[in-house]
């Protein structure tokens with residue numbers, strides 16, 4: 497087949513990538529003359545095309561990012577126009593119109609009183625900023641001992657040293673230890689693996705919320721600055737909050753004067769059919785962190801959003817949040833974000849997700865007859881399938897079996913079949929789907945059919 501959008505009939509892009517490009521979170525030794533680097537050269541709607549012109553359904557939206565899908569000229573044109581007008585100016589001391597407009601627009605969309613936007617270049621920077629903000633905030637209001645943070649087991653909050661400390665995935669952390677001190681872990685809300693109250697979802701959720709309070713009491717509440725939670729936890733496989741969980745966490749944070757940070761780097765901008773995941777699950781955070789879908793990936797951008805109430809100590813005299821990034825709130829990225837939000841509104845993308853998520857869920861649940869499918873869970877356009885060796889006992893695969901299953905077979909087979917999704921074992925093995933928010937029944941059918949074929953074959957091979 498003739499290459500589409502690229503010129504790589506002879507694999508030279510792959511060879512050059514192996515020679516010079518350091519891919520992230522990648523076993524670089526896994527590529528050789530026989531195992532080429534997948535090189536994506538073009539995107540169109542929910543699909544991307546590799547260097548040989550082969551088409552794939554982008555079932556993970558790149559990295560939970562390409563909400564509107566690929567090839568949206570409105571966004572490309574907004575970027576070009578802004579680059580021509582004012583390509584770059586920092587937000588250190590100065591402002592520029594696109595950052596002002598976007599901050600104002602976000603302030604009008606956020607839940608409750610969150611109305612002040614501190615831009616970053618991405619998600620880790622947003623999380624890092626939120627922890628630093630919390631520390632400086634408490635120093636300014638006379639509670640300097642509040643420095644610690646609480647987050648959940650197997651959660652992923654980014655890779656910079658602060659964000660990595662908040663992350664709860666040990667293999668990602670150990671190579672870089674010692675990390676930032678004072679990051680405490682509590683259980684997540686994976687009901688399928690509930691250690692207690694396995695027959696009562698609500699009781700389990702309240703137990704998990706109370707574990708946060710128990711951790712505060714162990715540490716001394718006056719030493720805790722913030723709790724970092726995703727609305728729906730990604731790592732571990734789309735772990736939803738049980739009913740009442742966030743409401744109880746809110747009460748606990750209020751009781752102990754601790755800030756509740758909703759890390760919505762994945763869950764904002766339509767992933768769960770709402771602007772914000774906290775809206776979907778009906779809770780009021782003190783801070784929200786966002787990135788990814790804010791621009792649908794057409795340019796890098798993140799943000800930390802707080803209320804005037806929290807910004808107050810920074811609004812007077814010579815006080816100053818002594819923190820910033822050169823590229824944060826880049827004019828081109830802000831212009832792209834504005835165009836992205838315009839399309840969301842014009843095409844009612846959030847409404848589309850809400851109208852279509854039932855069909856997505858039903859399609860994935862139709863796989864529950866397969867021997868390996870233990871649990872199908874998620875909301876919106878954000879789902880995971882947990883894979884088990886024994887559905888009755890819920891026994892998981894051994895590390896070796898997981899390695900064979902996910903890396904040895906399934907990742908390659910899914911890719912071969914034209915579906916990009918994530919086969920992940922940061923917790924128990926899961927397959928994750930997070931497609932562009934423009935997907936409809938044909939894409940859902942393709943994902944379900946491909947998964948049925950690959951999971952069936954994987955079971956025969958294990």
Ligand SMILES: Cc1ncc(COP(=O)(O)O)c(C=O)c1O
Pocket residue numbers: 618619620621623652653654655726730759760761762787788
């Ligand atoms: C919840 C959450 N927080 C933070 C991050 C880090 O974002 P970034 O990769 O843009 O630094 C991620 C990335 O996937 C994330 O899922």
